[in-house]
Amino acid sequence: MNKYTGYKYPESIPIKNRDWPDRVIQNSPVWCSVDLRDGNQALPVPMNPAQKKEYFTMLTEIGFKEIEVSFPSASEDDFRFVRNLIEQNYIPKDVRISVLTQARKHLIERTVESLKGVEKGILHLYVAASDLHANIVFNKSRKEVIQMAVDGTVLAVKALQEAGMRDKISLEFSPEEFTDCDIDYVIDMCEKVKEAWNPKSKDDFIVNLPATVERRPPNHYADMIEYFCNNYKYRGITTVSLHAHNDQGCAVAATELALLAGADRVEGTLFGHGERTGNVDIVTSSLNLFSRGIDTGLDFSSLPDIKKTVERISGLEVHPRHPYAGNLVFTAFSGSHQDAIRKGLQAKDRASELFKTKWKVPYLHIDPNDVGKKYERLIRINSQSGKGGSVYVLEEDYGIKLPKELHAELGSIVQKFADEHATEIRSSEIKDMFFEHFVNINEPYKFISAAVVDSEPQEDPDTVSIKLSFEYNGIRNELAGTGNGPISAVVAALRSDNMFNDYLLDDYQEQSLGHSADATALAYVRIKRVSDEKTFYGVGQHSNINKAAVMALFSAINLSIRD
Numbered sequence: 001m002n003k004y005t006g007y008k009y010p011e012s013i014p015i016k017n018r019d020w021p022d023r024v025i026q027n028s029p030v031w032c033s034v035d036l037r038d039g040n041q042a043l044p045v046p047m048n049p050a051q052k053k054e055y056f057t058m059l060t061e062i063g064f065k066e067i068e069v070s071f072p073s074a075s076e077d078d079f080r081f082v083r084n085l086i087e088q089n090y091i092p093k094d095v096r097i098s099v100l101t102q103a104r105k106h107l108i109e110r111t112v113e114s115l116k117g118v119e120k121g122i123l124h125l126y127v128a129a130s131d132l133h134a135n136i137v138f139n140k141s142r143k144e145v146i147q148m149a150v151d152g153t154v155l156a157v158k159a160l161q162e163a164g165m166r167d168k169i170s171l172e173f174s175p176e177e178f179t180d181c182d183i184d185y186v187i188d189m190c191e192k193v194k195e196a197w198n199p200k201s202k203d204d205f206i207v208n209l210p211a212t213v214e215r216r217p218p219n220h221y222a223d224m225i226e227y228f229c230n231n232y233k234y235r236g237i238t239t240v241s242l243h244a245h246n247d248q249g250c251a252v253a254a255t256e257l258a259l260l261a262g263a264d265r266v267e268g269t270l271f272g273h274g275e276r277t278g279n280v281d282i283v284t285s286s287l288n289l290f291s292r293g294i295d296t297g298l299d300f301s302s303l304p305d306i307k308k309t310v311e312r313i314s315g316l317e318v319h320p321r322h323p324y325a326g327n328l329v330f331t332a333f334s335g336s337h338q339d340a341i342r343k344g345l346q347a348k349d350r351a352s353e354l355f356k357t358k359w360k361v362p363y364l365h366i367d368p369n370d371v372g373k374k375y376e377r378l379i380r381i382n383s384q385s386g387k388g389g390s391v392y393v394l395e396e397d398y399g400i401k402l403p404k405e406l407h408a409e410l411g412s413i414v415q416k417f418a419d420e421h422a423t424e425i426r427s428s429e430i431k432d433m434f435f436e437h438f439v440n441i442n443e444p445y446k447f448i449s450a451a452v453v454d455s456e457p458q459e460d461p462d463t464v465s466i467k468l469s470f471e472y473n474g475i476r477n478e479l480a481g482t483g484n485g486p487i488s489a490v491v492a493a494l495r496s497d498n499m500f501n502d503y504l505l506d507d508y509q510e511q512s513l514g515h516s517a518d519a520t521a522l523a524y525v526r527i528k529r530v531s532d533e534k535t536f537y538g539v540g541q542h543s544n545i546n547k548a549a550v551m552a553l554f555s556a557i558n559l560s561i562r563d
Contacts, residue, residue, distance in 0.1 A: 103152025
């Protein structure tokens with residue numbers, strides 16, 4: 001019987017009195033995009049040179065100062081891409097390109113050749129350092145693997161010196177599968193590589209410590225980084241870099257905890273493209289820090305455009321629930337969420353003052369404007385939505401501000417429609433439902449006109465006399481009434497024929513839709529039926545506010561009769 005039938009929990013890191021859980025990230029790490037190398041090699045259809053150039057330009061516009069652009073010794077296309085970047089002067093003066101190579105003589109020489117003429121760059125040398133690789137892939141001892149790393153570094157120094165480029169190129173060394181390695185063994189390897197390189201400054205030497213395959217929980221990665229920083233004797237002259245993969249879905253968390261543990265730099269890709277489940281997503285990682293008040297140096301204010309470019313070039317869609325770029329990330333279907341968002345947006349200035357922060361809105365982790373999103377997309381309606389969402393959509397998309405008593409009525413109508421159709425509802429459909437059920441209702445009473453009548457001067461100059469015309473079941477009626485305004489005059493006219501005796505005029509509101517000459521008015525009239533004290537809101541729409549008010553009154557009467 002095989003006793004190794006299951007998995008086991010990874011052994012903990014021998015660290016005592018760890019400090020990272022109590023730290024706070026106060027400054028941004030250096031961000032290095034590996035989209036064009038690590039991300040590109042994992043695409044179903046890798047980028048062609050024109051696409052790589054477009055992608056490179058986008059990365060520089062976002063603000064990346066370090067970009068790993070290729071594995072130039074692996075193919076002629078990769079080699080030519082590096083050469084074109086340099087020869088066509090495409091690299092901004094404040095950007096360092098990085099190129100990857102294994103620790104083998106002919107590969108190192110070809111890689112150095114690709115960098116000729118660059119103002120500043122990074123030669124990224126890697127050796128698989130785990131016992132898994134040493135025993136299964138290389139069939140070498142730990143000592144022999146360390147010697148591979150040192151020999152590769154010596155070869156890199158020699159090639160760069162011969163090319164006259166030692167002062168322009170920094171070294172990055174990656175002990176691949178760092179999180180699968182014995183930590184003290186990796187520290188010994190990195191110290192020997194540093195001694196072989198002999199860096200001039202901290203920027204001149206990068207130790208990149210990758211979670212090449214994610215097998216450990218995020219806190220273990222942080223423990224390993226803190227242990228490394230505390231025990232590696234050249235910490236003051238070495239940049240410590242992270243490179244997390246997402247095999248267990250924890251790359252963002254692992255990276256943030258490892259930054260707390262002392263790392264200076266992060267390698268990753270936009271939206272996490274990379275082998276298997278991908279690399280750490282720099283969009284999420286950087287915007288997480290941004291949401292905590294840290295200036296990351298990266299500009300994602302046009303994130304929807306960045307997303308479209310990445311999707312077009314990579315051929316891979318961004319998940320609709322990606323934390324910042326997803327199409328659904330700033331939406332709410334739940335009615336209680338919609339209501340809270342609506343109220344939060346209306347009171348966001350008060351909340352900002354109350355909580356002493358720029359942004360504090362229920363259910364929205366950042367201001368969508370900061371990543372190029374629009375408020376009209378915040379709330380979407382389906383059968384799970386309540387009254388708040390429908391009201392918000394009408395106000396945001398069409399400027400229609402309903403009286404509070406109408407919120408629940410409209411919400412129930414929309415929810416019934418959603419239940420029957422089992423689909424998401426467009427804002428135009430909500431508007432149509434509102435007009436169909438509440439606006440200019442003309443059966444059984446159809447309003448025709450309410451004309452002001454010239455008469456003998458009244459004692460009260462505000463008194464209005466009107467002649468009201470309407471149809472009831474196709475029969476035309478005319479009544480006259482006097483009041484202190486058009487609505488009260490119409491009510492008086494209706495009461496003269498015993499039509500309004502069981503009602504009281506309970507509320508009146510009005511609003512203008514638009515500011516142009518073609519603007520229309522909405523009037524809201526609430527009446528109370530005395531016999532059972534039920535209330536009914538009717539809405540009228542017309543370019544003349546007085547006519548809109550009378551039409552709203554007739555709508556309310558007709559709705560009460562339907563009831």
